[in-house]
Amino acid sequence: xxxxxxxxxxxxxxxxxxxxxxxxxxxxxxxxxxxxxxxxxxxxxxxxxxxxxxxxxxxxxxxxxxxxxxxxxxxxxxxxxxxxxxxxxxxxxxxxxxxxxxxxxxxxxxxxxxxxxxxxxxxxxxxxxxxxxxxxxxxxxxxxxxxxxxxxxxxxxxxxxxxxxxxxxxxxxxxxxxxxxxxxxxxxxxxxxxxxxxxxxxxxxxxxxxxxxxxxxxxxxxxxxxxxxxxxxxxxxxxxxxxxxxxxxxxxxxxxxxxxxxxxxxxxxxxxxxxxxxxxxxxxxx
Amino acid sequence: xxxxxxxxxxxxxxxxxxxxxxxxxxxxxxxxxxxxxxxxxxxxxxxxxxxxxxxxxxxxxxxxxxxxxxxxxxxxxxxxxxxxxxxxxxxxxxxxxxxxxxxxxxxxxxxxxxxxxxxxxxxxxxxxxxxxxxxxxxxxxxxxxxxxxxxxxxxxxxxxxxxxxxxxxxxxxxxxxxxxxxxxxxxxxxxxxxxxxxxxxxxxxxxxxxxxxxxxxxxxxxxxxxxxxxxxxxxxxxxxxxxxxxxxxxxxxxxxxxxxxxxxxxxxxxxxxxxxxxxxxxxxxxxxxxxxxxxxxxxxxxxxxxxxxxxxxxxxxxxxxxxxxxxx
Numbered sequence: 001x002x003x004x005x006x007x008x009x010x011x012x013x014x015x016x017x018x019x020x021x022x023x024x025x026x027x028x029x030x031x032x033x034x035x036x037x038x039x040x041x042x043x044x045x046x047x048x049x050x051x052x053x054x055x056x057x058x059x060x061x062x063x064x065x066x067x068x069x070x071x072x073x074x075x076x077x078x079x080x081x082x083x084x085x086x087x088x089x090x091x092x093x094x095x096x097x098x099x100x101x102x103x104x105x106x107x108x109x110x111x112x113x114x115x116x117x118x119x120x121x122x123x124x125x126x127x128x129x130x131x132x133x134x135x136x137x138x139x140x141x142x143x144x145x146x147x148x149x150x151x152x153x154x155x156x157x158x159x160x161x162x163x164x165x166x167x168x169x170x171x172x173x174x175x176x177x178x179x180x181x182x183x184x185x186x187x188x189x190x191x192x193x194x195x196x197x198x199x200x201x202x203x204x205x206x207x208x209x210x211x212x213x214x215x216x217x218x219x220x221x222x223x224x225x226x227x228x229x230x231x232x233x234x235x236x237x238x239x240x241x242x243x244x245x246x247x248x249x250x251x252x253x254x255x256x257x258x259x260x261x262x263x264x265x266x267x268x269x270x271x272x273x274x275x276x277x278x279x280x281x282x283x284x285x286x
Numbered sequence: 287x288x289x290x291x292x293x294x295x296x297x298x299x300x301x302x303x304x305x306x307x308x309x310x311x312x313x314x315x316x317x318x319x320x321x322x323x324x325x326x327x328x329x330x331x332x333x334x335x336x337x338x339x340x341x342x343x344x345x346x347x348x349x350x351x352x353x354x355x356x357x358x359x360x361x362x363x364x365x366x367x368x369x370x371x372x373x374x375x376x377x378x379x380x381x382x383x384x385x386x387x388x389x390x391x392x393x394x395x396x397x398x399x400x401x402x403x404x405x406x407x408x409x410x411x412x413x414x415x416x417x418x419x420x421x422x423x424x425x426x427x428x429x430x431x432x433x434x435x436x437x438x439x440x441x442x443x444x445x446x447x448x449x450x451x452x453x454x455x456x457x458x459x460x461x462x463x464x465x466x467x468x469x470x471x472x473x474x475x476x477x478x479x480x481x482x483x484x485x486x487x488x489x490x491x492x493x494x495x496x497x498x499x500x501x502x503x504x505x506x507x508x509x510x511x512x513x514x515x516x517x518x519x520x521x522x523x524x525x526x527x528x529x530x531x532x533x534x535x536x537x538x539x540x541x542x543x544x545x546x547x548x549x550x551x552x553x554x555x556x557x558x559x560x561x562x563x564x565x566x567x568x569x570x571x572x573x574x575x576x577x578x579x580x581x582x583x584x585x586x587x588x589x590x591x592x593x594x595x596x597x598x599x600x601x602x603x604x605x606x607x608x609x610x611x612x613x614x
Contacts, residue, residue, distance in 0.1 A: 117494065
């Protein structure tokens, strides 16, 4: 009974209506375009309706700097944290639900994701693509915007002692921005590290199972899948001002020439994280 | 394609298939003076109503091919035949690999020896492989990775590579065109994808939904005819401009198709393969992962409006075939 009441609650009806409104706008954009990666607006709608209550009430996502989002295609570069890529999902949802016009931010998935039954399909139909340079190039040339975590697996799979320490950025995103002449939108995400506050990476188990990482928490893997449920840490997404690329730069320049520019992006993200950390909301303060 | 009166003699290797029949008719339509010799190791349909067409059922042996080339003065060769693949036993794979490669080598050598003007080879997009990390569009220069996961298909990959290196080595003597078409579908074909789509018990994967491309048999025949005419030497991906999710394609033909998870089906198929009734294992990958072809190179030569059927129309023709199959 409780379940039925919850499902019929005014809040869920409101969510459903909100998602429908956003999807109508997206359908207008994609009506004549078949996405070669398999983006399916219907699946996206279902995913949004399921996940939005978690986004809104469980992780209580707050967005700052939405006015900084450019109107032309761009590359979102963000810090990666939280052991499983929930931060990416929340960020994509912000761009779908909170911007003046919904934007399908195309996330990059690891190769192994697309091998997984059901999960790979869900990711593809919700707009995630294989993190391949050719794919990114093609997407940007078609006017889409992409999401890059230049820290990669090193960023998301940190031990507790390294929380909020940004790992080295790869250079690919910057080369792509130069090549495609698109701005970079640095985004700082605060709160995702605390999804699993006590973590120790087990490299041996990761190697054994062929996973990119194997985080061990006080509850995982001991309590099975229940132990993998993230804590309700409130998430703040700070969208910094876009960085426009110097057109004189060469996409094939050696790393040492591009290093200052990549560092600049990293510094913008890092600075905002450290500014926001003291203002972080309490975990169980609903 | 304009009508020609040039005296030409074409050898079609693999005349027994539906695609060869359509190609013959098209060739005759554009050049009524054409002479066609068709050979196949399979039973040949003698009902193709084309004057000047001679068909033979022969064993693919060096001696047979030599006789054929000595008897007829061919100007062009259309190589449609591929030794089919299975994964029944490693001995058989070895034998087939040898046959396939040696057979191809023989044909290539004979084409060169008998001053063939133009050779068109039909390869397949299966050489790229359906892999979880395929880029969205696979170009002609992409590595051929099909045999990484499925060694049983390496004869097809090696044959393609052999033809490619041969094409460039003898580029001054013979005009060779290698075609790698995507899924060819049509009511006259009996290939894997057509059978899958028109099967009375058709299903779509529940756990995967890759994007898929098709080319209609008539359009493919047009590509072959055009390749025999004036396509410059080279390697070309052949596909229509559209793509759609596999589930949508299956549902267009059979709205009542049911979903099945691929993972257990794969395991069942592996067992069935040992009893001669399964589908080649590598084909199951095409129900899981995409392999979309970039067709820019070919369309640049023939123009964007070359293909007659779009994907929806191609699938509709299959729907009609399925309807007939059910009503019989």
